[in-house]
């Protein structure tokens with residue numbers, strides 16, 4: 485086993501959290517998350533085998549899994565944080581079942597490139613390809629697209645080390661499986677994840693600007709339904725939204741030029757016409773494999789300096805117009821701390837703690853300045869608007885709501901708590917965040 489203090493670059497170099505540019509030490513004593521807004525209190529260990537994972541879990545200490553550290557809160561923290569970067573990724577495709585099984589620490593971007601090489605695809609990706617499969621699916625991470633569920637919704641089986649050290653395999657036929665997928669790390673250390681796959685496809689990305697806020701609210705379904713995956717990027721107090729990124733599924737009938745004038749949009753400069761496109765973003769005005777075009781950021785670049793705090797609420801789609809109008813009402817306050825907002829659609833799933841559980845949802849995301857005081861000055865006003873409308877905070881991002889606030893938003897929360905109790909009666913995988921924000925005891 486390797487402690488993070490002596491973790492080799494080999495064990496950890498595939499991790500997105502080791503940022504380039506010297507902004508954060510890559511020395512093993514760095515215990516901060518990617519954004520630097522939280523420092524883990526426990527010991528970080530990198531086991532080299534499944535047996536080592538089992539030994540850590542049964543060591544008598546409180547333990548949790550740590551992915552690529554891209555969450556913005558204390559959710560992964562514990563006495564011991566187990567990072568699985570020392571176990572093989574070893575992707576295995578099952579042609580008959582149309583699945584791939586992969587090590588939980590594998591980054592989505594690496595898996596996507598592998599699958600595309602095999603002629604296969606996942607249904608969607610988040611904006612950042614650097615996040616781990618285990619960490620992203622545990623928090624209900626999502627991309628965009630009216631017909632696209634969360635990344636967690638593609639999980640068909642899990643292998644995990646549970647509290648007594650057993651290695652357990654669960655799948656869609658297992659009682660409570662829908663509670664375990666968005667599991668927040670509370671059921672154990674997920675070592676391998678099985679995901680649904682489909683034939684590979686190409687995506688074309690185009691950027692637009694000029695859509696009036698009022699038009700967006702009025703024609704929300706037309707705008708968000710205008711491509712396979714649509715992202716609206718904006719501030720709140722302006723009359724028009726800043727950008728709209730359309731990721732269009734390429735078929736034989738896809739036109740050479742994507743037109744969005746019927747939505748009141750004008751084309752933004754593309755990567756073919758602008759030399760200055762940020763090099764960390766995927767290309768515009770061109771088509772390419774899903775693995776490269778569905779994320780916003782390129783796998784082989786540093787997404788950003790990490791100088792930001794992210795917050796997001798998954799709002800029921802049928803309440804989104806009310807939500808957007810009310811947030812526009814405090815637009816100046818939001819913009820005072822905001823770098824950018826992103827709106828994305830997420831199809832309903834059945835996963836008990838998913839932000840889209842039981843209803844189609846819209847992700848209302850805020851990338852804020854890296855100043856907790858300024859962020860916390862406005863988050864209560866946002867929660868005051870969005871929680872009563874059914875908005876559920878993204879588990880991996882910053883929020884202030886407590887378990888009592890969230891209980892009414894998750895009809896199966898008590899069942900989830902009972903299931904956790906069954907798998908982990910002694911609370912090996914419990915932590916303060918789970919107690920204060922989810923269980924409420």
Ligand SMILES: Cc1cc2nc3c(=O)[nH]c(=O)nc-3n(C[C@H](O)[C@H](O)[C@H](O)COP(=O)(O)OP(=O)(O)OC[C@H]3O[C@@H](n4cnc5c(N)ncnc54)[C@H](O)[C@@H]3O)c2cc1C
Pocket residue numbers: 518548549550551552553554555556559560568588589609610611612615616617618619620621622623624625626627668669670672673674675787794878879880881
């Ligand atoms: C720049 C940036 C862009 C982002 N873009 C998106 C986006 O497009 N869409 C979106 O929905 N979210 C997005 N996020 C949020 C991110 O997807 C989530 O926070 C995600 O959980 C991060 O995965 P991770 O591997 O870093 O997990 P960590 O932050 O390391 O851990 C998160 C949780 O997962 C658990 N976990 C991790 N690995 C395992 C495992 N093997 N077994 C059991 N539990 C495990 C941890 O215990 C913890 O509870 C973004 C974050 C950043 C920083």
